[in-house]
Amino acid sequence: MEVARDADLTGRVAVVTGGSSGLGLETVRALISSGASVHVPALDPVAARAALSGIDKVDVWPIDLADEASVKAFANTFLDRQGRIDILVLNAGIMAQPLFRDTRGHEGHFSINFLGHYQLTALLWPALLAARTSRVVVLSSRGHQISDVNFEDIDFVRRPYDKWLAYAQSKTANALFAVALDRRGQASGVRAFSVHPGMIVTPGIRHLAQAEFEAVGALEPDGTPVIDPAADKKTPEQGAATAVWCATSPALNSLGGVYCENCDIASVETERPYGVRPYAIDPEKAERLWQIGAILTNLDIAIA
Numbered sequence: 001m002e003v004a005r006d007a008d009l010t011g012r013v014a015v016v017t018g019g020s021s022g023l024g025l026e027t028v029r030a031l032i033s034s035g036a037s038v039h040v041p042a043l044d045p046v047a048a049r050a051a052l053s054g055i056d057k058v059d060v061w062p063i064d065l066a067d068e069a070s071v072k073a074f075a076n077t078f079l080d081r082q083g084r085i086d087i088l089v090l091n092a093g094i095m096a097q098p099l100f101r102d103t104r105g106h107e108g109h110f111s112i113n114f115l116g117h118y119q120l121t122a123l124l125w126p127a128l129l130a131a132r133t134s135r136v137v138v139l140s141s142r143g144h145q146i147s148d149v150n151f152e153d154i155d156f157v158r159r160p161y162d163k164w165l166a167y168a169q170s171k172t173a174n175a176l177f178a179v180a181l182d183r184r185g186q187a188s189g190v191r192a193f194s195v196h197p198g199m200i201v202t203p204g205i206r207h208l209a210q211a212e213f214e215a216v217g218a219l220e221p222d223g224t225p226v227i228d229p230a231a232d233k234k235t236p237e238q239g240a241a242t243a244v245w246c247a248t249s250p251a252l253n254s255l256g257g258v259y260c261e262n263c264d265i266a267s268v269e270t271e272r273p274y275g276v277r278p279y280a281i282d283p284e285k286a287e288r289l290w291q292i293g294a295i296l297t298n299l300d301i302a303i304a
Helices: 022-033 045-052 068-081 108-130 142-146 163-188 210-215 236-248 283-297
Strands: 013-016 037-042 058-062 087-090 134-139 190-196 258-261
Touching (some): 013 022, 037 045, 068 108, 108 134, 108 190, 108 283, 134 163, 163 190, 163 258, 236 258
Parallel strands (some): 087 134, 190 258
């Protein structure tokens, strides 16, 4: 709310995937507080509407990011009703889950965190262009530091499955996606950013084992989340701040394709446990990933 306080979003249209819980919900609240109308595509629309009840200027739509037909259905219906998007926040995602595959056979983290959002953005591209000046904010994570994208075996067909490697490469993919997308949108006024929100205990990661929380000191003895922003342990409101900053800050008016954390552009680091790894913002890797997305979805955006 503090980040969005000085932004006048009156008349602006935002789309926030996963906007009914955790970081997404706080992002929605902040954007609406500054005057935007917000659309929330959600896997469970009934639960999403309940979570968002009492919040004005928000519409909920059904979507399953792992289902190509569902993403297409949402995009087509949305574009029939709404001609522009000023802010697109690609917030929905999964973290460190057991192996599962989408209907096309792609590993679940890659499918939901990257591929579904790639398809969604490509389909909504006309609405982003129609706004003339728009922003796409992609939720990455410091978890990208665990792994680059393994282009030789993205779907864990030839290597043993590891849920943390799967999550990490999907978050590296999210950062690379912002780099490639910004290259395509810059000349038309569409800028893209990737974000590390911080370590936040949300319903989406409650499935992790107690030992995994203890290993990173994420929980108090009574089971409540540790809140220590200096150590990157944040509330959902604090975690959403950087996404809101990327969506609204005038400081980014002439920038794009950057990885941000703590309401700032992150430093490039090779060893220290913060910032962005060089491989996650490498333009050649970004283009290689983009081509994979284009082939798998049969959707592309030309570089202007």
